[in-house]
Amino acid sequence: MPSQLVKEYFRTENLPHIWCPGCGNGIVTRAIVKAIDNLGLNKDEVCVVSGIGCSSRASGYLDFNTIHTTHGRALAFATGIKLAKPNLKVIVITGDGDASAIGGNHLIHAARRNIDITTIVFNNNTYGMTGGQYSPTTPTGDKGTTAPFGNIDMNFDLCELAKAAGATYVSRSTIFTANMLIKQVENGIKNNGFSFIEALTICPTYYGRKNRKGEAVDMMVYLKENAINIAAYDKLPKEQREGKFVIGEIYKSKRPEYTEEYQKIIDSFSEGV
Amino acid sequence: MSTKTEVSLIVEKNWCKGCGICVAFCPKNVLEIKNGKVNIRDLEACIQCGQCELRCPDFAIYLGGK
Numbered sequence A: 001m002p003s004q005l006v007k008e009y010f011r012t013e014n015l016p017h018i019w020c021p022g023c024g025n026g027i028v029t030r031a032i033v034k035a036i037d038n039l040g041l042n043k044d045e046v047c048v049v050s051g052i053g054c055s056s057r058a059s060g061y062l063d064f065n066t067i068h069t070t071h072g073r074a075l076a077f078a079t080g081i082k083l084a085k086p087n088l089k090v091i092v093i094t095g096d097g098d099a100s101a102i103g104g105n106h107l108i109h110a111a112r113r114n115i116d117i118t119t120i121v122f123n124n125n126t127y128g129m130t131g132g133q134y135s136p137t138t139p140t141g142d143k144g145t146t147a148p149f150g151n152i153d154m155n156f157d158l159c160e161l162a163k164a165a166g167a168t169y170v171s172r173s174t175i176f177t178a179n180m181l182i183k184q185v186e187n188g189i190k191n192n193g194f195s196f197i198e199a200l201t202i203c204p205t206y207y208g209r210k211n212r213k214g215e216a217v218d219m220m221v222y223l224k225e226n227a228i229n230i231a232a233y234d235k236l237p238k239e240q241r242e243g244k245f246v247i248g249e250i251y252k253s254k255r256p257e258y259t260e261e262y263q264k265i266i267d268s269f270s271e272g273v
Numbered sequence B: 001m002s003t004k005t006e007v008s009l010i011v012e013k014n015w016c017k018g019c020g021i022c023v024a025f026c027p028k029n030v031l032e033i034k035n036g037k038v039n040i041r042d043l044e045a046c047i048q049c050g051q052c053e054l055r056c057p058d059f060a061i062y063l064g065g066k
């Protein structure tokens, strides 16, 4: 018998899920659900939109309004849904490839618009679903099916990208620090604007194996040991930052929200009638 | 003698994929992998911190009851 949380928010008839043993996707998915539960949202007021990838399959397991869309386009669908039904809490579930390769353009423009959508990127540094090709977040030098001698591209810092593009809530956590992730999803949903949450997760099957990162537990230990809270990171001398990454709430600001601005235009015409 | 009657540690063995994450991060060494699945080896030691539930990718272990 599943837990209360799982019974309440999952389509348990579809469980156990398809993800590999030790895949981090389940940890992120549970964190999202826990955040929604903590906020006490009505299930019918939530719409979960995902793209394509192992991570994007999460929507199929969740018992909200859900839509599993096309590769890279979750934010385009989500924008339409939010404009049609501005009262819905729209949550986008996407992968690093989905969000920042094929869907990179949608990402920067959704952020620029500051539309009230909470986007959670399951960043496993690879295209898991298609067999471990390198993605825009594969660290330079790491291997992928399409980079057998090591990736020569610079990898994106997704949080810096989202911040520069105009997101008004930007944070990062890991599947090890899952409690922090839960809090961030809560705060992201509460932010009236575009919220971007990067969940650092693991793909032991492809990224892990190709890069000799060990088993799921070893990959979790790596996240545990190299993630540094933003306040501590800022105080760290440059040479000690090598190989470390920031977690925490990276950026918060206030700007007009897109659907509210759009409504003002509509209202300006109806007032005249 | 059990003082922890209110909340119990529950395992959904059919969903467990034996990844060992819960075992590795349990602060009290309550869990082990046995025949490819999680097994509660020392329930008395459990402090009900919920870390196993928090990080189980398969929703296969949790604190429940009452």
Ligand SMILES: Cc1ncc(C[n+]2csc(CCOP(=O)(O)OP(=O)(O)O)c2C)c(N)n1
Pocket (backbone or CB within 6 Å): A052, A053, A054, A055, A056, A071, A094, A095, A096, A097, A098, A099, A102, A122, A124, A126, A127, A128, A129, A130, A135
């Ligand atoms: C238009 C289109 N191009 C390519 C694909 C093949 N494809 C499916 S998933 C995927 C990448 C998924 O990577 P990511 O978003 O990081 O998700 P993950 O599987 O790692 O969770 C690709 C390239 C597709 N389905 N549709």
Ligand code: SF4
Pocket (backbone or CB within 6 Å): A018, A019, A020, A022, A023, A024, A025, A054, A055, A124, A128, A129, A202, A203, A204, A205, A206
């Ligand atoms: S291939 Fe990687 S990302 Fe996909 S389910 Fe398996 S471990 Fe997870």
Ligand code: SF4
Pocket (backbone or CB within 6 Å): B009, B025, B026, B027, B028, B029, B030, B031, B045, B046, B047, B048, B049, B050, B051, B052, B053, B063
């Ligand atoms: S609740 Fe805490 S102490 Fe008990 S088994 Fe889980 S991780 Fe270990």
Ligand code: SF4
Pocket (backbone or CB within 6 Å): B015, B016, B017, B018, B019, B020, B021, B022, B023, B037, B038, B055, B056, B057, B058, B059, B060, B061
């Ligand atoms: S974390 Fe979950 S799936 Fe992995 S061994 Fe423990 S109970 Fe099983």
Ligand SMILES: [Mg+2]
Pocket (backbone or CB within 6 Å): A053, A095, A096, A097, A122, A123, A124, A125, A126, A127, A128, A135
């Ligand atoms: Mg990926």
